[in-house]
Amino acid sequence: MSVAAGRFIGQSVKRKEDPRLVTGHGTYVDDVTLPGMLHAAFLRSDVARARITAIDTAAAKALDGVRAVLTAADLNGTVRGPMLPTLFADGAQGPSAPIKPLAGDDVRFVGDPIALVIADSRYVAEDACDLIEVDYEILDPIVDFETAAASAELVHPELGSNVGSTMATPPDESLDAAFAGAAHVVSETFHQHRHANVPMETRGIVAAFDRYTGDLRVWMSSQNPHEVRMCCARILGMPENKVRVTQSDVGGGFGQKYFMPRDEMVVVLAAHLLGRPIKWIEDRRENLLASNHARTDKADVSMAVDADGHFLAARIDHLEDSGAFPSGGTGGTGVFVALLFPGPYRVAKLGWSTTAVWTNTCGRGAYRGPWMFETVAREQLVDVVARQIGIDPLELRRRNVIARDELPYASPGGMVFDNVSPAETLEQAAALIGYDEFRSAQAAARAEGRHLGIGLGLYIEPQAGMGPLGVEAAGLRVEPSGTVDVFLGSGSHGQSLETTMAQIVAEHLGVHVDSVVVHQGDTDVAPFGGGTGGSRSGPFLSAAARQASLQIREKAILIAAHLLEAAPDDLDLADGVIAVAGSPTRSVTLADVAKTAYLGSDGLPPGMEPGLEVVTRYKAPMVTYSNACHACTCEVDIDTGRVTLLRYVVSEDCGSMINPMVVEGQIAGGVAQGIGGVLYEHMVYDDAGNPLTATFMDYLLPTAAEIPMIDYGHIETPGITPGSHKGMGEGGAIGAPPAVFNAVADALAPLGVKLTRQPLTPSALVAAIESAGASRSR
């Protein structure tokens, strides 16, 4: 089943974004300069938990070029509303951490902002930070999230508990009976370690408040300009229409820039207080220790399996680390981890619990597939089941994967999967990687003392369309010259929406893609929208752009019919020309129509509203699903613990692909992040809560030398949104971690090595090999 490519949809159209970006002519937030602009730097806590007994800013204030040194005493009283994302601001989503602009009485993690210095240059601002004296009374920090709930010390005394949230299914005798009666019950505990988004562009903001017009102007590295605007209005108590937020080029976010972070809010408060334009550009150390972190999960998981290897019931008890100040709520997605845990398999029963705890560490935030621990825990458990009951992992998946003729399939987590193809992607990935041939090669290699492994990661990826995530907007204006402007409420930060949404409009309106210009990221220009995140732009934003295009197309044809004295049904609009079918000489251009619509409205059909312009909104379904299967092979050097990835394949079903080049680019980026997460990236705290990995010398990102070339397979099962496109921006980072983990575990399993924790660094693997008594004698 597939979807026919159109003239523009389904084509690897080269990106409109690229000419400016490859020549250094993009505009990122640090490229914005205003007259009289000052520069900000934060003084941050270098202890994890302490009372502040004194702050002395006198020397800093006396430094030449310093314009202000702001502490909690100056700034915290100026806040007029909750410093939380709109989604969390009313508390309906559960409690959030008690976020204040600056730490005043105490600090709660290393990186907690204590003072903001405003100076003529960033150099001077940083000099002044060094001159601020802070006296601390050090307290014992809560660093370990596994013991946080039981600690007598509280991260947030205001909340009365270190447990931010906890939920569980009620006791279920039928679940217990399924486990009690199963031929096999396989249990394991998996940990996923703390790592982070690490966009190449750090966070940053320029904020300017004009006291005489009452206007606040903000430029920010963001995924979601309208959310920033709402936050600014809320914390300042300003009318929303006096705030204008611009997000131009953004150097990646992966979730970290979806909400408005605390530090940016502090800069806005300062700009408002001082009435001076202020720029703050986060440095890399700040990004690694004080932007949100991600992952940091643990789960006890069990699967009940019958004698033939069929899954009967599953259980997951999940714990996640919220850190001190996540962006909103607990920063986690534990309920989705639990509900999605059965994944693309036939599992009749599910029991679960999920708990989020506060710790004196950097707050948890969204990172590409925030709930992805469900796939990590499930796919790793499936391989453990396979090993324990003696069935090959591919065969075990074949026996349990949901087949197309079983759709729609009601998963016990409450999800109803439809329009997905997990069985097909499993087979395609297995074929692409040459699964059976690899097993033969693996056996031969083992006979030579080499340790090769293969791993699979199979998943269904939801795109949430509920609440504020469920509406996308598009404006479309055909100008009198016939060119097309499209206005989107998105916040593309690398996703190529300037190109892909132009393809959508070109296809459905009937113009060339070169005549379409996409505008987004400016709240004065774009319709209200939900920004870019959650893999929603592909299915939902495209539906809004399509809807706008079809509405304008219909009106243009009605106008043309009037001008040509033809029946609308006889007309077609293609390449900017509206012609009578069968007699191409009877035609008008879209420009002629647009000119009539705006400048010659007396020539319009009687009663028609002038203009050729629309703003329209698409209401998404509650949830849509894409799916994929990842497979990779590796070799492990058991002396050094080095893992070399040999091959990597992804079979992906995101419905109709708007731009295959972009789809594969999105997959590849997610895969690289997943590989980095499993093998290299680790945000480490010591027992005192000190981050040990706050530079790129310590926090290791994968380079070109670590990422193999990826092969792709595509299955295009039509989705349920009007264009049949499905979201896939996060999937690469969801499927890759278990595929890599399983491959390494597969390589080492014959040695009796058991792996349950990430990252799989050389030292971790050598230790695991040694503890299994499997290291080669030297």
Place this chain on the structure above:
Amino acid sequence: MPLATTVNGERRRGLVEPRRTLADFLREDCGLTGTHLGCEHGVCGACTVLLDGQAVRSCLLLAVQAEGAEVTTVEGLSPDDGSLSPVQSAFREEHGLQCGFCTPGFIVSVTAFLRDNPNPSRVEIVEALSGNLCRCTGYQGIIRAVERAAGSA
């Protein structure tokens, strides 16, 4: 301190603080904001420029170290007519960029690499690229772009 240097073929004279980095001089004093700062400690490579033809990290150099030198930034690599250099064009053709933030550093590094090694092997390409970090592409399109640019150079 006084500084006299040449940037993208234009002479630049001025006074700079001794501690001013070359990157800040290029971005703020020359207005050449194509050179990006991703880490400011010499790992990510986003700030790579050519100093007398050699690819260097402008975040680790002081502006005064460019005294008397010729500096080329990403803006100086493309022809004046709005077209792209072969390396820039190859990055576009092969989807070698997404957010584009690391891209100037890659383009400059690759331009110097292909000048010195016009027909590199895949292994040499990967090694040459391993000094620059990208978070979006998984390096797939970047590697293909270098191969394409090498073929067309």
